[in-house]
Amino acid sequence: MPADPTPASEQHPLLDVLTARGARADRLTHVRTFPAREGVTADWPTWADPGVVDGYRALGVARPWAHQVEAADAAWAGRHVALATSTGSGKSLAFWLPALTAVRGPAPATVLYLSPTKALAADQLVGLERLVRAMPDGAPRPRVATCDGDTPTDERRWVTEHADVVLTNPDFLHFSMLPGHRRWARLLRGLRYVVVDEGHAYRGVFGAHVSLVLRRLARLAAHYRPSDRLAPAGTTASAGPVFVVASATTAEPAVSTARLAGVPLDDVVAVTADSSPAGRRTFALWQPPEVAGFERSRASGEAPTHEDDPWALPDPLDPTHTEQEADAVLTPRGAAAHPRRSATAETADLLADLTASGARTLAFTRSRRGAESVAQQARDHLRPVATDLGARVASYRGGYLPEERRALEEALRTGELRGLATTNALELGVDISGLDAVLVAGWPGTRVSLWQQAGRAGRAGAEGLVAFVAREDPLDTYLVTHPEAVFDAALEATVFDPSNPHVLAPQLCAAAQEVPLRAEDLSAFGDPDAVREVLDVLVARGALRRRPSGWYWTHAQPASGMADLRGSGGRPVRVVEATTGRLLGTVDAGSADGQVHDGAVYVHQGATFVVDHLDLEDHVALVVRKDVEHGTWSREVMEIAIDDEGHRPVEGRDWGPVRWGLGPVEVTSQVVSFQRRRLPDMQVLGTEPLDLPSRTLATTAVWWSVPEFVLRAAGVSPDEAPGALHAAEHASIGLLPLLATCDRWDLGGVSTELHPDTGEATVFVYDAYPGGAGFAERGYALGARWLAATRDAIVACSCADGCPACVQSPKCGSDNAPLDKAAAVRLLDAVLSHAPEAATA
Numbered sequence: 001m002p003a004d005p006t007p008a009s010e011q012h013p014l015l016d017v018l019t020a021r022g023a024r025a026d027r028l029t030h031v032r033t034f035p036a037r038e039g040v041t042a043d044w045p046t047w048a049d050p051g052v053v054d055g056y057r058a059l060g061v062a063r064p065w066a067h068q069v070e071a072a073d074a075a076w077a078g079r080h081v082a083l084a085t086s087t088g089s090g091k092s093l094a095f096w097l098p099a100l101t102a103v104r105g106p107a108p109a110t111v112l113y114l115s116p117t118k119a120l121a122a123d124q125l126v127g128l129e130r131l132v133r134a135m136p137d138g139a140p141r142p143r144v145a146t147c148d149g150d151t152p153t154d155e156r157r158w159v160t161e162h163a164d165v166v167l168t169n170p171d172f173l174h175f176s177m178l179p180g181h182r183r184w185a186r187l188l189r190g191l192r193y194v195v196v197d198e199g200h201a202y203r204g205v206f207g208a209h210v211s212l213v214l215r216r217l218a219r220l221a222a223h224y225r226p227s228d229r230l231a232p233a234g235t236t237a238s239a240g241p242v243f244v245v246a247s248a249t250t251a252e253p254a255v256s257t258a259r260l261a262g263v264p265l266d267d268v269v270a271v272t273a274d275s276s277p278a279g280r281r282t283f284a285l286w287q288p289p290e291v292a293g294f295e296r297s298r299a300s301g302e303a304p305t306h307e308d309d310p311w312a313l314p315d316p317l318d319p320t321h322t323e324q325e326a327d328a329v330l331t332p333r334g335a336a337a338h339p340r341r342s343a344t345a346e347t348a349d350l351l352a353d354l355t356a357s358g359a360r361t362l363a364f365t366r367s368r369r370g371a372e373s374v375a376q377q378a379r380d381h382l383r384p385v386a387t388d389l390g391a392r393v394a395s396y397r398g399g400y401l402p403e404e405r406r407a408l409e410e411a412l413r414t415g416e417l418r419g420l421a422t423t424n425a426l427e428l429g430v431d432i433s434g435l436d437a438v439l440v441a442g443w444p445g446t447r448v449s450l451w452q453q454a455g456r457a458g459r460a461g462a463e464g465l466v467a468f469v470a471r472e473d474p475l476d477t478y479l480v481t482h483p484e485a486v487f488d489a490a491l492e493a494t495v496f497d498p499s500n501p502h503v504l505a506p507q508l509c510a511a512a513q514e515v516p517l518r519a520e521d522l523s524a525f526g527d528p529d530a531v532r533e534v535l536d537v538l539v540a541r542g543a544l545r546r547r548p549s550g551w552y553w554t555h556a557q558p559a560s561g562m563a564d565l566r567g568s569g570g571r572p573v574r575v576v577e578a579t580t581g582r583l584l585g586t587v588d589a590g591s592a593d594g595q596v597h598d599g600a601v602y603v604h605q606g607a608t609f610v611v612d613h614l615d616l617e618d619h620v621a622l623v624v625r626k627d628v629e630h631g632t633w634s635r636e637v638m639e640i641a642i643d644d645e646g647h648r649p650v651e652g653r654d655w656g657p658v659r660w661g662l663g664p665v666e667v668t669s670q671v672v673s674f675q676r677r678r679l680p681d682m683q684v685l686g687t688e689p690l691d692l693p694s695r696t697l698a699t700t701a702v703w704w705s706v707p708e709f710v711l712r713a714a715g716v717s718p719d720e721a722p723g724a725l726h727a728a729e730h731a732s733i734g735l736l737p738l739l740a741t742c743d744r745w746d747l748g749g750v751s752t753e754l755h756p757d758t759g760e761a762t763v764f765v766y767d768a769y770p771g772g773a774g775f776a777e778r779g780y781a782l783g784a785r786w787l788a789a790t791r792d793a794i795v796a797c798s799c800a801d802g803c804p805a806c807v808q809s810p811k812c813g814s815d816n817a818p819l820d821k822a823a824a825v826r827l828l829d830a831v832l833s834h835a836p837e838a839a840t841a
Ligand SMILES: [Zn+2]
Pocket: 797, 798, 799, 800, 801, 802, 803, 804, 805, 806, 807
């Protein structure tokens, strides 16, 4: 991103509000200004349907932006398109123009639009209907409709029989449309365009599943397609549907699109040059001040609940997680250890000050309760200033009804509302931009997301201010002190792995149930040999039946039920109040043992509950309301074994005596006991054993191992080694999201001073999903950059012995002990000294 030096006189006026006229200037770690960009328009393409063009003109689009035409032209010519431009750059015109032109053309053509959430499809429908209504009378108007799990049966019938454009989500495709393809034969037969919106949301396990769902879709479209349909004149593309993948600005969009849609890279045109106009934007990096221990929460009147602190779970609203309401709450582990003010409290202050100054501001938070909490605290700050000001701040999150959301969006546009605290529900799709300021409380996970959020600030002819407020964790701390990692590093690529056998197996079963799989189909699902290997396993297990003509699903139940598209790792555990039967929330299957075991303290909306019984068979934890003065901390034992006899080979590479590996592993874990500790002084009140089963996860890990002489040469004594390795492991998990599109909650780690499989001291970092998700692979590919950033993050932290901002981890199964910050730096220095020079550049 280009930046220009800004003379002080031209500083953004809101910077003064942010720093309280200099009183808070020490919290500003960096300011960068991005110049305005002029818009470049182009002529409407000559092939475009005049009615569609008139519709756009009636809505005020006199001429399209050049990038819209470039993408539309490519799609019209039958090329697959990867359209990766910024928020508010008008991506939808680029795909609706060719799609609706095809629908209104002489040959029957249909269009499928996919978005990661239902809400987004609903929003897109509103815009599309507006366009269709604006078209002049004459030719029949395109019939557009959403269809998802909530659509009533009779409406669904109308959609299958009549709709030209169907807006839905991949889950509906997987569970309903593809298994019931006979009902959708009309749509599949005419399928000309498949639009995949917010393509960057399809990452990790979810991305792998969706890529295979899209391959199933293409196979069925071919199955129904009349054999005489030819490719559009003058193109080499196949006669199958054209994929248009629209995404945020990411790295390698063509590669991700080819992988997601299962099409050859050569057939994909990437459109990345954004020709829409943008105002000048000032970007501030901000670190909340240090405060003494627990006082922080008391001082600002906030409850020490999880969304204030780095232990927060990722927002369940994240489209890559789930679109359902979930309200998981962590025991406030280690809450007493914070030396800095929380990002939530800090952001609430900044939002209040910006609102009071008249600026229209959006504050992004990492969780739903974070959004509520920022809005509430900002209102509390504002009420004494002026009674009506408090009413001009609201919160916004998923789970609101479409009408409510649109009312809030409208209120913010008109200025009736000035401040809105929101989760990333607003990051996708929604039509709000041109605000005066955007606050980002806590690293949103990727630079891609950061720019999506930042893109809401500023508009042509007006300046925008963006401030990223660091939470106290290694990644946030690293980023506010390393502006080059925020602004100058390449954007992340969208990472997922369609060849993951744990994803491929259920998807092949689903495909076989739709239409039996033939040998010639296999290449559509990946490397045919690898696919055949997975099929052999499925046949051996009795899941599929092999006949001379192909592979068949012969069971009564739907095969789609085998796949957990969003990779949530099984049914979540419901947390239910025993006396009333009230559902308080849910906890991920994977973390239930550690969080809602018998006797665990569960915090919900500031109230404490104690788990009476965790029923693993019924996936329910019964809790009782009880005021307690303690929290609970579970202890987990964990083992990791390298699986070098599996289907995937183990890869290796040497840096002199340091050995790197990447490959399949088996992680066995068991929650064995828990401690009660008094709050807030954390004094241990007692330890109790737990009788919970051990769990096994087969996944992919990256690891590095170090012979003893390297440790000794680095000045790491045998006593220090476990703490050094453990600290390096934690910090490296915190920093891997810098290089891969993941969150630290997508990863796990194990460190040991002697691992039986490597024979040396080893640190493992693994994907926390069955089969892996592609994150460990990135760590392996970029090992030197990864460990160098890890080392820098630890060194840069001003704490004495390790804190949540460097080497402590919110999900450590051994209670953050032992950890040795200083020895970890010596260890990492030694490891990096063996790195080949080219790798660290
Ligand atoms: Zn620290």
